[in-house]
Amino acid sequence: MPNSAGQLRLCALEDIPEGTSKGFTLADRRLFAINQRGKIYLYQNRCPHLGIPLEWQDDEFLDSSKSMIMCANHGALFVIQTGKCVAGPCSGQALIPVAYNLLEGSIFIDQT
Numbered sequence: 001m002p003n004s005a006g007q008l009r010l011c012a013l014e015d016i017p018e019g020t021s022k023g024f025t026l027a028d029r030r031l032f033a034i035n036q037r038g039k040i041y042l043y044q045n046r047c048p049h050l051g052i053p054l055e056w057q058d059d060e061f062l063d064s065s066k067s068m069i070m071c072a073n074h075g076a077l078f079v080i081q082t083g084k085c086v087a088g089p090c091s092g093q094a095l096i097p098v099a100y101n102l103l104e105g106s107i108f109i110d111q112t
């Protein structure tokens with residue numbers, strides 16, 4: 001359901017507990033979000049070097065230490081705060097961030 005600004009509601013903040021990640025499949029977009037220390041980071045779910053989704057298991061986008069984003073395909077590691085790849089075949093490239101708004105405990109994104 002769009003908000004008054006025409007934005008799409010992605011989920012409630014509480015759907016992404018601290019230290020976890022969550023994937024979303026919209027009509028034509030795949031996204032994922034991470035909650036790290038109370039801040040939400042939202043990216044396109046697309047590895048920069050092959051353009052394929054990062055996860056093998058639903059909602060699993062983090063490495064075992066929960067401190068980096070990890071591509072399950074080749075083990076590439078990305079900084080949660082910036083999306084920059086620091087290890088792996090796409091080193092030096094970055095995930096594409098997605099802008100969002102927090103409103104009344106929910107995450108909203110533009111529809112395009």
Ligand code: FES
Binds near residue numbers: 047050051054072075
């Ligand atoms: S597809 Fe993610 S590092 Fe290759």
